[in-house]
Each structure stands twice: as structure tokens, then as C-alpha cells.
Amino acid sequence: MRWLWWPILLALGGCSIMIPFSPRPIRASAPAGAAALPPEIARVKQSAVRFSGQAPACFKRIEGTGFVYAPQRVMTAAHVVAGVTRSASVTTDDGDEYPARVVAFDPIIDIAVLYVPDLSVPPLIIADAPPGHAYVLAYPVGAEREVVQPIKIDRDVQGVAPDLYEKRKVTKEVLELSGADISPGSSGAPLVVPGGRVAGMVFASSTDAPNRGYALAAVELLPIANDARDATRPVSTQRCDE
Missing domain, CATH: 2.40.10.10 (Trypsin-like serine proteases)
Structure with missing residues (x-):
């Protein structure tokens, strides 16, 4: 180390x-289809979710990614949810959206946890x-x-x-x-x-x-x-x- x-x-x-350089275009789908992935990766990909929410104090709509690590609990980065007070939700890859609330927020390490009561994705x-x-x-x-x-x-x-x-x-x-x-x-x-x-x-x-x-x-x-x-x-x- x-x-x-x-x-x-x-x-x-x-x-x-704000991006200080020109990023490559973001692809709209995975570069490899699920069938081409190793079976264990194809099996767990449903456990990653999209986060979105509104941060009215700074006039932002924020998006990010999270993953289910325990029943109804999603981990993400703290800077993804910082300032979000409205419309917090997670969306699965099949398009189902679920309301979420932040139940842990650590700005020092940069980790947050969401509680999503209706989410039934495997951790x-x-x-x-x-x-x-x-x-x-x-x-x-x-x-x-x-x-x-x-x-x-x-x-x-x-x-x-x-x-x-x-x-x-x-x-x-x-x-x-x-x-x-x-x-x-x-x-x-x-x-x-x-x-x-x-x-x-x-x-x-x-x-x-x-x-x-x-x-x-x-x-x-x-x-x-x-x-x-x-x-x-x-x-x-x-x-x-x-």
C-alpha cells in the first residue's frame, strides 16, 4: 500500500x-450485453440503482448511482445526496421508481445510506x-x-x-x-x-x-x-x- x-x-x-474538460460521449446502454457478461455479474447488475433528487437551496437536480447492500438499504456517495430535500428516489434498471430517504450521511468519508421501504432488490x-x-x-x-x-x-x-x-x-x-x-x-x-x-x-x-x-x-x-x-x-x- x-x-x-x-x-x-x-x-x-x-x-x-462542472466538468473542467470535455468528456467522452456517454453511451446509452452497456458496452456489452448482459448475455456477454460473466454469469455472476449479470446476476447482480439489478442491484445497482439510479438515484435522483432535488436540492432546492442550490437550484440543482442531482443524479447518481447507488447499490443495494442490505434489505431496503442503498449505499451511495454523500456528495450525490448533499443538499437533497425533495423528490429523493431510486430507479431500477427495469424503470421502477421508489421513494427514498437518507438515513446516514457522512461528509468526511463521503458515504450515504438510503432507506427505500418498497425496494425488494437482492443485496x-x-x-x-x-x-x-x-x-x-x-x-x-x-x-x-x-x-x-x-x-x-x-x-x-x-x-x-x-x-x-x-x-x-x-x-x-x-x-x-x-x-x-x-x-x-x-x-x-x-x-x-x-x-x-x-x-x-x-x-x-x-x-x-x-x-x-x-x-x-x-x-x-x-x-x-x-x-x-x-x-x-x-x-x-x-x-x-x-
């Missing part, structure tokens, strides 16, 4: 994000995985359906970056990714390894390295996932991610 300082990162929350298991091949299951802004992209986990690093509101520096265990187009709307996407487990959650991409992305490692996800497994009470989403 090595240390990394992120001088230039792009958080990938949704359509309100995914979060577990550590070594570097190697994986898949990102995401809903980029503008994509009509879920996009499944093969990707490579290059290494596990200790990264230092500001928290969501740039009040303090935070050390996180992060997976460096390469080989895929990590686009706006992909924050909160699960990083699924062969076998169907979640090794991390996408939260940012590099602005100066093409096809370079970053995911929070499973060790960062598990404490909040466990604490919010039975949570139902709404919590504040604080202010928008500026």
Missing part, C-alpha cells in the same frame, strides 16, 4: 457537476478484494439504462484529500482504477469483482489522467454500512456539495 495525494480530482455526483455483499479485473455498474448522466463497464483495480492506496466541505484533510483507503470511462453520475457505483462481491464504491475520477478513476475501498464502506443496516429515521443532508 502506498500514499497518494489527489491534487486534481473530479467528484462525479450528477448533472450539476450485494461488501468485501475486500485484491487488485485485478472488476466491473463498474453505473448510471452515467444521460444514459437511458445501466452501463456495465469492465475495469481494472490497479492498486490499493492511502489517499489524502479534503472532506466534502473542504474543512479538513482526510485519509482514506482508496482503490485506483483504470480502463473505463468514469463519467458524471457514476458516483456511488459499486465496483464488483468476479464472484459478485462489492470491493469498493466509485467516488471520483482524475482530471489529468484519461480513464483513471477512484473508489472507496470496502474497509471504508463497512462501518457505515453496518451502522445503518436497520436505520429508518431521516437525517440531514446538510448543504450542497459546492
Whole structure:
């Protein structure tokens, strides 16, 4: 494991994000059909969902990705839901939409959990995985359906970056990714390894390295996932991610 300082990162929350470069066009469907995917990836892709919500205080409609990790509980990035107070919902790949509420919000690590009472999608298991091949299951802004992209986990690093509101520096265990187009709307996407487990959650991409992305490692996800497994009470989403 090595240390990394992120001088230039792009958080990938949704359509309100300002992009300092010209991204590649976002495909409207997965680059490979479900039949071409490994069986365990095709089986779990239904557990990734699209998040959307309104943040009236900053005049934003925000989109992102999340994944079901426990019955009726969806994990996503905190910057995806920051400031959202209206119309929070998740949509499955078959188009079914369900109201959601934020029950955990951690702007330091950048993780949030949603309670979706009517959602019956099978949960995914979060577990550590070594570097190697994986898949990102995401809903980029503008994509009509879920996009499944093969990707490579290059290494596990200790990264230092500001928290969501740039009040303090935070050390996180992060997976460096390469080989895929990590686009706006992909924050909160699960990083699924062969076998169907979640090794991390996408939260940012590099602005100066093409096809370079970053995911929070499973060790960062598990404490909040466990604490919010039975949570139902709404919590504040604080202010928008500026």
C-alpha cells in the first residue's frame, strides 16, 4: 500500500457537476450485453440503482448511482445526496421508481445510506478484494439504462484529500482504477469483482489522467454500512456539495 495525494480530482455526483474538460460521449446502454457478461455479474447488475433528487437551496437536480447492500438499504456517495430535500428516489434498471430517504450521511468519508421501504432488490455483499479485473455498474448522466463497464483495480492506496466541505484533510483507503470511462453520475457505483462481491464504491475520477478513476475501498464502506443496516429515521443532508 502506498500514499497518494489527489491534487486534481473530479467528484462525479450528477448533472450539476462542472466538468473542467470535455468528456467522452456517454453511451446509452452497456458496452456489452448482459448475455456477454460473466454469469455472476449479470446476476447482480439489478442491484445497482439510479438515484435522483432535488436540492432546492442550490437550484440543482442531482443524479447518481447507488447499490443495494442490505434489505431496503442503498449505499451511495454523500456528495450525490448533499443538499437533497425533495423528490429523493431510486430507479431500477427495469424503470421502477421508489421513494427514498437518507438515513446516514457522512461528509468526511463521503458515504450515504438510503432507506427505500418498497425496494425488494437482492443485496450485494461488501468485501475486500485484491487488485485485478472488476466491473463498474453505473448510471452515467444521460444514459437511458445501466452501463456495465469492465475495469481494472490497479492498486490499493492511502489517499489524502479534503472532506466534502473542504474543512479538513482526510485519509482514506482508496482503490485506483483504470480502463473505463468514469463519467458524471457514476458516483456511488459499486465496483464488483468476479464472484459478485462489492470491493469498493466509485467516488471520483482524475482530471489529468484519461480513464483513471477512484473508489472507496470496502474497509471504508463497512462501518457505515453496518451502522445503518436497520436505520429508518431521516437525517440531514446538510448543504450542497459546492
